[in-house]
Amino acid sequence: AQTVTQSQPEMSVQEAETVTLSCTYDTSESDYYLFWYKQPPSRQMILVIRQEAYKQQNATENRFSVNFQKAAKSFSLKISDSQLGDAAMYFCAYRTQYGNKLVFGAGTILRVKS
């Protein structure tokens, strides 16, 4: 069974600075999908970014980018120019190629200081 590990329970970043959230996973599959979801205090789950394992190029969405290291099974999220609205709980998630079930990490609470 696949597992997802987020080793940072909490992180802090100064407004306008850059922060990186870590995520590692364990799988024996070669093709799969990885996601980062954001959950603000409203508790709505918001998709931040996704990565297909067969793509070597790291995904980027505006201020959000990932560092996908397939061999190391690592999928970190970098948030540039952090904003107060980025404060939330961030979940890393894994999905197998052949199904829709998501496996979530424990989450990282990100605090943004003004």
Next chain:
Amino acid sequence: GAVVSQHPSRVICKSGTSVKIECRSLDFQATTMFWYRQFPKQSLMLMATSNEGSKATYEQGVEKDKFLINHASLTLSTLTVTSAHPEDSSFYICSASRERESNQPQHFGDGTRLSIL
């Protein structure tokens, strides 16, 4: 697009009551819907996978008779917490996947905060 509506957003009821939570995909057909439970500051725990027209698949440790799931159409799945007790108080979230889009992310509802007195 890809909007998932979950209702109600908040429920407060007495112990012993049965509570029904609805999850609707508003602008797409969802052959599969998922039900999660989340405790404060914790991750989402998958409870069951709901497939249209068939029985739900429950995760290990989830009581089927306590958490009844029905997926009667391609746009609606319901979770009924039967004879709810205070320990069932939690945040419940549904999500849905588009039909035939295996590479697409799940789309989440806004969640239901259930409080059993």
